[in-house]
Amino acid sequence: MEGSKPKLKLAVYWASACGGCCVSVLDVHEKLFDVIAAADLVFWPIALDIKYEDVVKMPDSQIDVTLFNGAVRNSENEHMAKLLRKKSRILVAYGSCSHLGGIPGLANFSTKEEIFRRVYQESESTINPENIKPLPEYEAKEGILNIPVFYNDVCSLSQVVDVDYFIPGCPPQTERLLEVFVAIVSGAELTSEGSVIGAEAKAQCEECIRKKTENKRIKKFYRPWEINDDGVTCFMEQGVLCMGPSTRAGCGYRCIKGNAPCRGCYGPASGVNDPGAKMMSAIASIIDEKEPEDISRVLEDIVDPAGLFYRFSLPASLIRRKLL
Amino acid sequence: MEFKPRIIAFLCNWCSYTGADLAGTSRMEYKSNVRTVRVMCSGRIEPTFVLEAFIKGADGVLVCGCHPGDCHYQEGNYRCLRRFLLLQKYIVQMGIETERLKLEWISASEGKQFAELVNSFTETITELGPCKIKDAMKIST
Numbered sequence: 516m517e518g519s520k521p522k523l524k525l526a527v528y529w530a531s532a533c534g535g536c537c538v539s540v541l542d543v544h545e546k547l548f549d550v551i552a553a554a555d556l557v558f559w560p561i562a563l564d565i566k567y568e569d570v571v572k573m574p575d576s577q578i579d580v581t582l583f584n585g586a587v588r589n590s591e592n593e594h595m596a597k598l599l600r601k602k603s604r605i606l607v608a609y610g611s612c613s614h615l616g617g618i619p620g621l622a623n624f625s626t627k628e629e630i631f632r633r634v635y636q637e638s639e640s641t642i643n644p645e646n647i648k649p650l651p652e653y654e655a656k657e658g659i660l661n662i663p664v665f666y667n668d669v670c671s672l673s674q675v676v677d678v679d680y681f682i683p684g685c686p687p688q689t690e691r692l693l694e695v696f697v698a699i700v701s702g703a704e705l706t707s708e709g710s711v712i713g714a715e716a717k718a719q720c721e722e723c724i725r726k727k728t729e730n731k732r733i734k735k736f737y738r739p740w741e742i743n744d745d746g747v748t749c750f751m752e753q754g755v756l757c758m759g760p761s762t763r764a765g766c767g768y769r770c771i772k773g774n775a776p777c778r779g780c781y782g783p784a785s786g787v788n789d790p791g792a793k794m795m796s797a798i799a800s801i802i803d804e805k806e807p808e809d810i811s812r813v814l815e816d817i818v819d820p821a822g823l824f825y826r827f828s829l830p831a832s833l834i835r836r837k838l839l
Numbered sequence: 840m841e842f843k844p845r846i847i848a849f850l851c852n853w854c855s856y857t858g859a860d861l862a863g864t865s866r867m868e869y870k871s872n873v874r875t876v877r878v879m880c881s882g883r884i885e886p887t888f889v890l891e892a893f894i895k896g897a898d899g900v901l902v903c904g905c906h907p908g909d910c911h912y913q914e915g916n917y918r919c920l921r922r923f924l925l926l927q928k929y930i931v932q933m934g935i936e937t938e939r940l941k942l943e944w945i946s947a948s949e950g951k952q953f954a955e956l957v958n959s960f961t962e963t964i965t966e967l968g969p970c971k972i973k974d975a976m977k978i979s980t
Contacts, residue, residue, distance in 0.1 A: 821933060
């Protein structure tokens with residue numbers, strides 16, 4: 516229409532993801548009507564029947580904003596990441612998996628061979644005497660069949676293509692997505708490219724609603740179910756490991772409000788280049804022991820430090836995979 | 840080609856760096872594989888420093904501070920000890936040999952001990968061979 520502002524073109528794509536990020540977009544509920552009033556959804560596999568071919572046919576930079584969720588784990592994910600980069604003006608890494616690798620990124624503790632062996636041979640529910648494993652290419656009577664190639668390493672989106680913005684979270688809080696969307700629609704200036712949006716710069720602890728004192732002295736760590744949480748005092752002060760000190764604020768403290776310690780899905784706060792290293796610093800500061808044997812005894816309570824500190828961020832961390 | 844390990848040593852200003860300095864001014868000879876980084880206190884050595892050293896190609900990382908009870912800032916070396924023990928747990932999970940990260944207390948008068956420490960640590964790392972972490976960080980498909 517002459518004179519009227521053209522509608523924004525939006526796309527949402529899932530790569531190696533659980534689907535939760537797409538659901539978090541659906542969680543805008545009735546606000547979806549406002550979104551649709553301002554934007555056309557041109558590609559969204561969970562909700563719309565549009566094929567990859569249709570995306571290929573779009574002119575370059577045709578899509579205004581693409582929310583890309585999920586990590587890059589196989590050749591299909593990589594292909595779509597590159598395709599959507601080409602077709603989008605603004606590419607947003609949406610959610611922990613595309614931001615930092617997320618839960619699928621924990622696969623970087625093993626190799627492709629180990630995963631295939633476990634899944635197609637060893638798992639309790641598998642009966643596979645002929646040892647059949649998926650092949651990327653198979654010659655059937657009808658012709659050659661292809662499936663995506665499974666990669667050895669899981670990557671975050673920015674390790675594969677250039678990313679304009681990152682919206683962290685597992686999943687990102689829908690309210691924050693709406694804020695970002697409203698900012699885009701109104702033409703407001705977003706922060707500099709390559710930055711995290713829809714979240715704060717500081718760490719969780721700075722705004723946490725739980726009561727904190729300077730007196731953090733821990734002689735034993737507990738799993739959340741091992742203590743009678745008073746619902747008020749800082750988790751760390753009660754001896755429960757909480758990822759708050761290294762994690763970016765902005766999630767609305769949903770876990771804390773639900774009486775569960777922070778797990779770190781919003782990734783490192785600004786200025787923190789490695790969330791796990793920061794957590795190791797923080798934890799070492801609060802252990803109230805001085806003899807090596809006593810310290811080691813306290814540390815025994817932290818059963819899986821790598822898995823705990825890098826639960827959502829392994830592929831994007833300093834040591835991004837286990838050494839082979 | 841003979842393997843010459845690259846070792847990064849973080850030394851605290853008040854004890855260990857002075858101890859290393861004493862080794863130098865006393866003209867003690869020790870292996871030249873160590874690159875020292877002076878920090879104000881061993882409590883200043885963040886786990887990130889150690890991890891960065893490894894991914895940038897260090898084959899071993901040496902951390903030295905004042906003896907327990909002697910810290911210029913009262914508590915820094917205990918903090919360092921706790922970080923070190925936690926880091927050891929972490930790096931072994933990531934497939935890095937714990938021998939590659941070593942913590943020792945060196946006082947300002949222990950020049951000889953510092954020289955011996957560098958020699959023995961260099962020997963340990965030479966036996967272990969190059970650390971594979973730098974190459975392993977390249978993304979493989």
